[in-house]
Amino acid sequence: MLPLCYFNDSRHNEFKRYIPKECETVRTIDLLLVEDHYMLNERLPMTTYFIRNYIEILKECGGMNIEKQMKIYTKREDKYVVRMDRTTPLWDVMKTLWECKYFEPISYGELFTYTTDLYKQNLAPFKDLTYAPKYCVQLKKKAESKEVNKAKCKFIPEHVIFADFECSTDGFHKAFNICYDSEDGSVSESIWGQNCATEFLERLPDKSLIYFHNLSYDINFILRHMTEVKGTPIIKGSRTMQITGLYKGRAIIIKDSYSVINKKLKLFPAMFNLQTGPKEVFPYNYYSSVLLANxxxxxxxxxxxxxxxxxxxxxxxxxxxKGCRIDENHFDLEKYSTFYCKQDVRILREGFVKFRNDILKEFDLNVYDYVSICSIANKLFENRVYFPNGNLYDLSNKPREFISRCIQGGRCMLSDNMKQKSKEKLIADFDAVSLYPSAIARLYTLEGIPKVLKKEMLSTEYLMRHLFDDDQKEPI
Structure with a gap:
């Protein structure tokens, strides 16, 4: 016998039993199905009372052993009652946790970010900063020609596509429509239905570059269907910026256009002088998973x-x-959704292509080759500042790791590094801006290879004696 408990899309719990017709002995296997995940419906050493009253129990019984707290099943005369033999099926534990809203969805972007954050938290402290320059520093070379760069690239996109998903927003978000355009707009298609993501991947030619505006959201509908993820996804905070992979042997690279143009799509028409089309009125909450079933x-x-x-x-x-109205009180869900989805994709494509053409004309840089506006700016600095300097180095290994740990943001400084309170006098907030650009204007940029401070230099007195004056450009 196979009892199967599962949550369906409308969050109603269902229970079904499958019993073989011809079987001498009946062996029971309890299974739990949640969002395509099968689990053994085992009994756990806890009570649903503990889950529902977790915060109150924690406040009143903080000193009690956690295993004992989990066996509390009721309260009598203002005292919690414990029974150590109490257990609860996983099915009931999951239901109760869901009802108490203890579950929160984790996106693919957040999952990748968690692993990188965990790595940073476990970094070992440096015991020795000495390094071998031969293996850790390399003089920046002159920018190579486009032909040489192309020869070195493992993945040169041959097709550029702009796309957008439309999704139901009740419960777990599910894609029901995707629209996409080719780079020149000669191809403009849409796919409707619960399998739109896989059908989209099936249509992609080899060596395709796909842009989504806010990839962190759209990647949730694509990533699970990819055959393989190649390399390490590029993540910054909770933002997914780039993922490279394979689908049935075809190479694809997916990028976030928002990382290049950090503006909402509705601002594109004014920014790039684009046509907007009819005013968008879309009943997002009406397009529910129940309505779109089958x-x-x-x-x-x-x-x-x-x-x-x-x-x-x-x-x-x-x-x-065209063709959207079916009769006096009915309309075509697909045609209405597709019309506005295509409009968004067109605005994304036209705005992004115009931005690319401007950057190509002004700076001779191809936006398609970069992940973010920061990487574009860095390449511009390399071409016009770093390479011409002749005394700047790329770092790796220990120097690079040490310097990367020194990067901090959002720091407020007070004299003596002490908190200060003033009840009688007003405190002036001196917020100095453009410190980095002004330093570049005065000192140009740091040159040479990193040097390890000697033991006698590791004191505040030494550092204070060697501070640069305002007009000083060379160390003493």
Whole structure:
């Protein structure tokens, strides 16, 4: 016998039993199914009472052993009652945790970030800073020609695609529509249905570069279907900036356009002088997973109007989109969604391509080759500052690791590094700005290889004696 408990999309708990027709002995295997994950429905040493009253129990029984706290099953005469033989099926534990809202979804971007943060937390302290220059520093070389760079690249995109998902927002977000354009707009397609992500991957040619505006969200619908992720995804904080991988042998690279143009899509028309199209009125909450079950395409106009403010514009848009109105009170969910999704993709494509062309014209840099606006700026510095200098170095190994740990942000400095309170006098907030650009203007940039301070230099007195004056450009 196989009892199977699972949560369905509407969060109603269901229980089904499968019993073989011809079987001499019946062996029972309890399974739990949650979002395509199977688990043994074992009994756990805890009570649902403990889960529901966790905060109160923690406050009143903080000194009690946690295993004992988990066996509390009721409260009598203002005292918690413990039974050490109490157990609860995983099924009931999961239900209770869900009802108490102890579960929070983890995106793929957050998952990658967690592993990198964990690595940083476990870094060992440096015991010795000495290093071998032969292996740790390298003089910056002159920028190579585009032809040489292309020859070295393992992945040269041959197709550039801009895409966007439309998703249900109730419960777990699920993609029901994707629209995409080719770089020149000659291809503009949409895919409808719960399998739109896999169908999109099936259509991608080899060596495709795909842009999403806010990849951290859209990657959740793509990554699970990829055959293989190549290399390390580029993550900054909770933002997924780039992922490279394979789908059925075809190489694809997915990038975040928001990392290059850090503005909302609705600002693109004004920024790049683009046509906006009809005013967007979209009933996002109406497009629920229940409504879209079995790839349903028919919506009720009167019901959709409950989820929008501008009903008149919504009705006009239905009539202006070819084939969208089915009858007096029904409209085509796919055509309405696709119209606005395609409009967003067009604005993304036109704005991004225009930005790329401007950067290519002004700085001779191809935006497609970079992950973020910061990497573009760094390349510009390399071409116009670092390489011409002739005495700047790339670092690796110990010097690079040590310097990377010194990078800090958001620090407020007070004299003597002590907190100070003033009840009688007002405190002036001196916020110095443009310190780094002004330092570059005065000193140009740091040159040479890193030098390890000698033992006699490791004192505040020594460092204070060797501070640069305002007009000083060379160390004493």
């Amino acid at each position: 790839d349903n395409r028919t919506g009720v106009i009167s019901e959709a109007c409950k989820f929008i403010r501008d009903a008149d514009t919504f009705m006009k848009n239905i009539d202006s989109i």
